[in-house]
Amino acid sequence: xxxxxxxxxxxxxxxxxxxxxxxxxxxxxxxxxxxxxxxxxxxxxxxxxxxxxxxxxxxxxxxxxxxxxxxxxxxxxxxxxxxxxxxxxxxxxxxxxxxxxxxxxxxxxxxxxxxxxxxxxxxxxxxxxxxxxxxxxxx
Numbered sequence: 001x002x003x004x005x006x007x008x009x010x011x012x013x014x015x016x017x018x019x020x021x022x023x024x025x026x027x028x029x030x031x032x033x034x035x036x037x038x039x040x041x042x043x044x045x046x047x048x049x050x051x052x053x054x055x056x057x058x059x060x061x062x063x064x065x066x067x068x069x070x071x072x073x074x075x076x077x078x079x080x081x082x083x084x085x086x087x088x089x090x091x092x093x094x095x096x097x098x099x100x101x102x103x104x105x106x107x108x109x110x111x112x113x114x115x116x117x118x119x120x121x122x123x124x125x126x127x128x129x130x131x132x133x134x135x136x137x138x139x
Contacts, residue, residue: 019095054078066121
């Protein structure tokens, strides 16, 4: 059985690595795109921030079905709580601050919270713990 502390520690490590990568990226290069039709480095980092915060926020709110037409709208509603991130320093700070907030909120939940089954955005039935674990592995 996977323990909550292990998942949260791993999730936190991956997210901290993301914040560090943003800080280490050359100044003024957040808009770099290796090809014209892909997201820039800064857009990818912001997406990681928004998706991680939004999905965990929906879990904490008790949303049981992420496979709805309103999924993106619901996630962006959560993201509205996040600060603007016009530069690398503010983006890295937002990644760390949101991580600390969500980790504490998730760690405060009882075991039953994480055992509860939900429908993931792709229609797959998983536990909330598996959803958090997947957030870590897709960063």
